[in-house]
Amino acid sequence: xxxxxxxxxxxxxxxxxxxxxxxxxxxxxxxxxxxxxxxxxxxxxxxxxxxxxxxxxxxxxxxxxxxxxxxxxxxxxxxxxxxxxxxxxxxxxxxxxxxxxxxxxxxxxxxxxxxxxxxxxxxxxxxxxxxxxxxxxxxxxxxxxxxxxxxxxxxxxxxxxxxxxxxxxxxxxxxxxxxxxxxxxxxxxxxxxxxxxxxxxxxxxxxxxxxxxxxxxxxxxxxxxxxxxxxxxxxxxxxxxxxxxxxxxxxxxxxxxxxxxxxxxxxxxxxxxxxxxxxxx
Amino acid sequence: xxxxxxxxxxxxxxxxxxxxxxxxxxxxxxxxxxxxxxxxxxxxxxxxxxxxxxxxxxxxxxxxxxxxxxxxxxxxxxxxxxxxxxxxxxxxxxxxxxxxxxxxxxxxxxxxxxxxxxxxxxxxxxxxxxxxxxxxxxxxxxxxxxxxxxxxxxxxxxxxxxxxxxxxxxxxxxxxxxxxxxxxxxxxxxxxxxxxxxxxxxxxxxxxxxxxxxxxxxxxxxxxxxxxxxxxxxxxxxxxxxxxxxxxxxxxxxxxxxxxxxxxxxxxxxxxxxxxxxxxxxxxxxxxxxxxxxxxxxxxxxxxxxxxxxxxxxxxxxxxxxxxxxxxxxxxxxxxxxxxxxxxxxxxxxxxxxxxxxxxxxxxxxxxxxxxxxxxxx
Amino acid sequence: xxxxxxxxxxxxxxxxxxxxxxxxxxxxxxxxxxxxxxxxxxxxxxxxxxxxxxxxxxxxxxxxxxxxxxxxxxxxxxxxxxxxxxxxxxxxxxxxxxxxxxxxxxxxxxxxxxxxxxxxxxxxxxxxxxxxxxxxxxxxxxxxxxxxxxxxxxxxxxxxxxxxxxxxxxxxxxxxxxxxxxxxxxxxxxxxxxxxxxxxxxxxxxxxxxxxxxxxxxxxxxxxxxxxxxxxxxxxxxxxxxxxxxxxxxxxxxxxxxxxxxxxxxxxxxxxxxxxxxxxxxxxxxxxxxxxxxxxxxxx
Numbered sequence: 034x035x036x037x038x039x040x041x042x043x044x045x046x047x048x049x050x051x052x053x054x055x056x057x058x059x060x061x062x063x064x065x066x067x068x069x070x071x072x073x074x075x076x077x078x079x080x081x082x083x084x085x086x087x088x089x090x091x092x093x094x095x096x097x098x099x100x101x102x103x104x105x106x107x108x109x110x111x112x113x114x115x116x117x118x119x120x121x122x123x124x125x126x127x128x129x130x131x132x133x134x135x136x137x138x139x140x141x142x143x144x145x146x147x148x149x150x151x152x153x154x155x156x157x158x159x160x161x162x163x164x165x166x167x168x169x170x171x172x173x174x175x176x177x178x179x180x181x182x183x184x185x186x187x188x189x190x191x192x193x194x195x196x197x198x199x200x201x202x203x204x205x206x207x208x209x210x211x212x213x214x215x216x217x218x219x220x221x222x223x224x225x226x227x228x229x230x231x232x233x234x235x236x237x238x239x240x241x242x243x244x245x246x247x248x249x250x251x252x253x254x255x256x257x258x259x260x261x262x263x264x265x266x267x268x269x270x271x272x273x274x275x276x277x278x279x280x281x282x283x284x285x286x287x288x289x290x291x292x293x294x295x296x297x298x299x300x301x302x303x304x305x306x307x308x309x310x311x312x313x314x
Numbered sequence: 315x316x317x318x319x320x321x322x323x324x325x326x327x328x329x330x331x332x333x334x335x336x337x338x339x340x341x342x343x344x345x346x347x348x349x350x351x352x353x354x355x356x357x358x359x360x361x362x363x364x365x366x367x368x369x370x371x372x373x374x375x376x377x378x379x380x381x382x383x384x385x386x387x388x389x390x391x392x393x394x395x396x397x398x399x400x401x402x403x404x405x406x407x408x409x410x411x412x413x414x415x416x417x418x419x420x421x422x423x424x425x426x427x428x429x430x431x432x433x434x435x436x437x438x439x440x441x442x443x444x445x446x447x448x449x450x451x452x453x454x455x456x457x458x459x460x461x462x463x464x465x466x467x468x469x470x471x472x473x474x475x476x477x478x479x480x481x482x483x484x485x486x487x488x489x490x491x492x493x494x495x496x497x498x499x500x501x502x503x504x505x506x507x508x509x510x511x512x513x514x515x516x517x518x519x520x521x522x523x524x525x526x527x528x529x530x531x532x533x534x535x536x537x538x539x540x541x542x543x544x545x546x547x548x549x550x551x552x553x554x555x556x557x558x559x560x561x562x563x564x565x566x567x568x569x570x571x572x573x574x575x576x577x578x579x580x581x582x583x584x585x586x587x588x589x590x591x592x593x594x595x596x597x598x599x600x601x602x603x604x605x606x607x608x609x610x611x612x613x614x615x616x617x618x619x620x621x622x623x624x625x626x627x628x629x630x631x632x633x634x635x636x637x638x639x640x641x642x643x644x645x646x647x648x649x650x651x652x653x654x655x656x657x658x659x660x661x662x663x664x665x666x667x668x669x670x671x672x673x674x675x676x677x678x679x680x681x682x683x684x685x686x687x688x689x690x691x692x
Numbered sequence: 693x694x695x696x697x698x699x700x701x702x703x704x705x706x707x708x709x710x711x712x713x714x715x716x717x718x719x720x721x722x723x724x725x726x727x728x729x730x731x732x733x734x735x736x737x738x739x740x741x742x743x744x745x746x747x748x749x750x751x752x753x754x755x756x757x758x759x760x761x762x763x764x765x766x767x768x769x770x771x772x773x774x775x776x777x778x779x780x781x782x783x784x785x786x787x788x789x790x791x792x793x794x795x796x797x798x799x800x801x802x803x804x805x806x807x808x809x810x811x812x813x814x815x816x817x818x819x820x821x822x823x824x825x826x827x828x829x830x831x832x833x834x835x836x837x838x839x840x841x842x843x844x845x846x847x848x849x850x851x852x853x854x855x856x857x858x859x860x861x862x863x864x865x866x867x868x869x870x871x872x873x874x875x876x877x878x879x880x881x882x883x884x885x886x887x888x889x890x891x892x893x894x895x896x897x898x899x900x901x902x903x904x905x906x907x908x909x910x911x912x913x914x915x916x917x918x919x920x921x922x923x924x925x926x927x928x929x930x931x932x933x934x935x936x937x938x939x940x941x942x943x944x945x946x947x948x949x950x951x952x953x954x955x956x957x958x959x960x961x962x963x964x965x966x967x968x969x970x971x972x973x974x975x976x977x978x979x980x981x982x983x984x985x986x987x988x989x990x991x992x
C-alpha cells in the first residue's frame with residue numbers, strides 16, 4: 034500500500050467514525066421525541082410503564098374541551114408575543130442602525146439581559162413590576178413577560194443581518210426617487226426578511242415552550258400547556274399530553290413542509306423562466 | 315446673481331447644469347472638501363480624479379444628496395437643492411458596488427424608479443425594453459441579479475439609473491471591480507452612451523488613464539481642493555500645479571527661479587540653467603519646470619541655453635520603447651522615455667540635458683487658488 | 693458678510709433636515725427603548741429594591757431596609773444548595789461543550805445548505821413541548837423503564853438500578869435541554885473562522901491534531917465561551933428539570949428562588965438570591981467580552 038492510499042484510508046475511517054458520532058448524537062436528541070410519540074399510544078393513565086397500544090388518548094383529547102382552551106391560550110400568548118417582538122425588534126434594529134442618541138449603546142446592551150440572565154430572575158423581576166404596576170396576573174402580564182423574553186432574539190438576528198447588508202442599496206432606492214417609507218417597505222424589509230423570519234420563528238418556538246415566565250405570571254384562567262404539564266409532573270404526565278404534543282410537532286412539520294414546498298415551487302418556476310431566457314439567447 | 319456672469323471663469327447660466335459654490339465639508343474635525351467651487355456644463359463628461367481620500371466621492375455624494383455640505387451652495391439647473399432629499403433631485407447615481415436590489419430581477423431593478431413614479435405598466439415596459447437594448451442586455455429580463463457577472467451587473471446599474479432620464483448621471487468608480495479587459499471595453503461603451511444620450515456624466519475615479527480616455531474635462535482633486543479643472547489634453551500637457559504634474563503620468567520636476575525674463579526666459583536650477591517660454595513671468599519668481607520623460611532630450615554637446623548635466627544610471631527596456639534614468643549632481647533621478655535604440659550612451663556617461671522650449675512647462679507657485687470674487691457674489 | 697448669512701442659512705436648513713431624519717428614526721427606536729426600560733431595567737430595579745426589604749409575618753413584606761436576606765444566603769443550608777447547583781451546572785456545561793463541539797464542527801463542515809438542515813434538526817425537539825419530551829427520560833430511566841429492562845434481560849443487573857432521581861438523571865435532562873444552545877454559538881464561530889488558517893498551519897508543518905489545538909480551537913474560543921454561558925446560566929435556573937428528574941431529592945438555586953415566590957413566600961430572600969445570581973453572571977459576561985467575545989454570538 035502506498036503512503037498516499039494509507040493516508041486516504043485513515044481519513045476514510047476517521048470520516049466514518051465521525052459520521053457515526055453525529056448519528057449517535059442525533060439519536061440522543063430524537064429518542065425522547067420518539068418515546069414521547071410512542072407513549073401517546075400507551076394504554077395507561079399513569080404514563081411511565083408501557084401497558085399496551087391504544088389510540089384512545091387521541092379520542093379523549095378531541096373531547097377534552099379544557100385542553101383545547103389551554104392550547105388556545107398558549108397559542109394566543111405565543112402569537113401575540115411573537116408579533117410584538119417581531120415588530121418592535123425589527124423597527125428597533127433598523128432605527129438603531131441609523132439613529133444616534135444618548136443611551137443607544139446602553140439600550141442595545143440591556144437587550145442582552147433576557148438572554149443572559151436565568152429566566153427565573155427575569156420572571157420574578159417581571160412579577161414584582163406587574164404586581165406593583167397594578168396590571169395583575171393573567172394574559173396581559175404573560176404577553177408582556179414573554180415578549181420581553183423573546184424580543185432580544187428578533188432584535189439581534191435582524192441587527193446582525195442589517196450589519197451585513199450593503200447600505201448602498203437603500204441609497205440606490207432614494208436615488209431612484211423613492212422616499213424613506215417606500216425604501217423601507219420595498220428594499221430594507223425584503224433584504225432583512227430572512228432574519229425577520231428566522232428570528233420570529235425562534236421567538237415563537239421559545240414562547241410556545243415557555244414555562245418559567247408564564248408560570249409566574251399566570252392566573253387560574255390562563256393556564257398554558259407547559260404550565261399544565263408542569264402541574265402533572267408529580268403524578269406522572271397523562272398520555273393525553275403526549276398526544277397533543279405529538280400533534281403540535283406534526284403541525285409544525287406540516288407548516289414547514291408547506292413553506293419549503295412553496296419556496297421550492299417558486300424557485301422552480303424562476304429557474305424554468307431563466308432556462309427559457311437562456312434558450313432564447 | 316448677475317455678477318457671476320461677468321466673471322470669465324463662469325459659463326453662461328443656461329450652460330451650467332450643476333454648480334458648486336464655496337462648498338465646504340467637515341466630518342467632525344476632518345476637513346474633507348475645502349471651499350470648492352465648480353461649474354459642470356450641460357452635456358459634458360466631467361471626471362473627478364484624485365487619490366483615495368481626496369474628497370471626490372464626498373463631492374459626488376453631496377451632489378446626489380447623500381451628504382450635506384457644511385456650508386456653501388449646490389445648484390442643479392440653477393436651483394438650490396439644499397432642502398431636497400436625494401429622492402427629490404433630478405440626478406441618478408451608478409454605485410461603486412452596483413447596489414442592485416437582490417430581491418428583484420433585472421427587469422424589476424431597472425423598472426424600480428419608474429414604478430416609484432407610478433408610471434403606467436405599458437410605458438414602463440417600453441422604456442425598460444429600450445434601456446435593455448441600449449445596454450445590450452436584451453433577454454436577461456427575468457434573470458436574478460446574483461446570477462450575473464460583474465460586467466452585466468454594471469450594465470443593469472447603468473440602465474437602472476438612465477431609465478429615469480436624469481439631468482446628470484453620477485458615477486462613483488463604476489468600473490473599479492472589473493478586470494482590466496472588461497474595464498477598457500466598458501470605458502468605451504460608457505463614452506458612447508454618453509455621447510448618444512447627451513446626458514451630463516460626472517464620473518469619479520482614481521485611475522488617471524481612465525479619466526484621460528473618457529472625459530471632456532477633468533477636475534484633479536487633492537486633499538479636498540480642485541487642483542486643476544481642464545481638458546485632458548491641457549491637464550496632461552499644461553499641468554497647473556506640482557501635484558497635477560506628478561499625479562498625471564510621469565514627469566521630471568525641476569525647482570527653478572527665473573533669472574532672465576522675456577519671451578524666452580532663462581531659469582536657474584540647482585544643476586544649471588534652462589529655458590522656457592516666459593509669458594507673464596516675472597524675474598526672481600520661484601517655480602517648478604515640468605518636463606515629461608518623452609520630451610526630455612540629451613546630447614553629447616552642450617545645447618545653447620541649457621547647462622544641466624547628468625550621469626546615465628540605468629536603462630529599462632519596456633517592449634518597443636526604452637527608458638533611461640540619469641542622475642543629476644544633486645542625486646535626484648531624471649527619466650527619459652521613447653528613446654530610439656540608435657545612438658544610446660553608455661552607463662555612467664555624462665550627458666547634457668535639454669528640451670524643446672515649448673516642452674518645459676512652468677508650474678507657478680501661487681497662493682491657494684480660489685475664486686475669491688465668487689464669495690462676494692453670493 | 694453676505695456669505696456668513698448664506699452659510700448660516702444652509703446650516704439652519706441642514707439642521708431642520710437632520711431633525712426630520714432624527715424624528716423618523718426616533719419613531720422606529722421609541723418602542724424598543726421604552727419596552728426595554730419598562731420591562732427589563734425597571735423590573736430589575738424592583739428586584740434590587742425588594743432584596744433589601746424585610747420579610748414580614750405570614751409571607752408579607754415589610755418595607756424596611758435590611759440586609760437579612762443577603763445574610764440568609766450564607767446559612768449552611770443554602771450553601772449546600774449553591775454547591776449542588778454549581779456542581780450540576782458545571783458538569784452539564786462540560787458535557788455540553790465536550791459533546792457539542794465535535795457536533796458543531798461536523799455541521800460546519802457540511803456546507804451552507806446541509807448546515808442549515810442540520811441546525812434545524814437540532815431544534816426540532818423544541819418545536820413541541822420540550823417538557824413532555826424530557827419526560828421521556830422519566831419513562832426510560834425509571835425502575836421498570838426500558839433501560840432497566842434491558843439491563844435485567846441481559847443479566848447485567850440482578851435488581852433494577854436506581855437511574856432516575858439521581859444527579860446523573862438531572863444532568864442528562866439538562867444536557868438534553870441545553871445541548872443545541874451550546875452547539876449554536878460554537879457552530880457560528882467555527883463557520884466564521886478563516887479556513888485558510890487551517891491550511892496555512894498544515895502548510896507550516898503542523899499535523900492535524902496540533903493544528904486543531906493551536907489554530908481551530910484557539911480561534912473558536914469565543915464560541916466556546918458563549919456556549920459555556922448559554923449552558924451554565926439557564927442550567928442554574930431550570931427548576932422544572934430538577935423537579936422532574938431529581939424527584940425533589942436534590943434542589944438547585946432555581947428551585948429555592950421558585951419556592952420563595954410560591955410556597956415559602958419570602959420575596960425579599962428570593963429577590964436577594966436572584967440578584968446575586970444575576971451579579972455572578974454579569975461578571976462572567978464581563979470576562980467574556982474582555983477575552984474578545986461578541987455578545988451577538990449569544991443570540992443566534
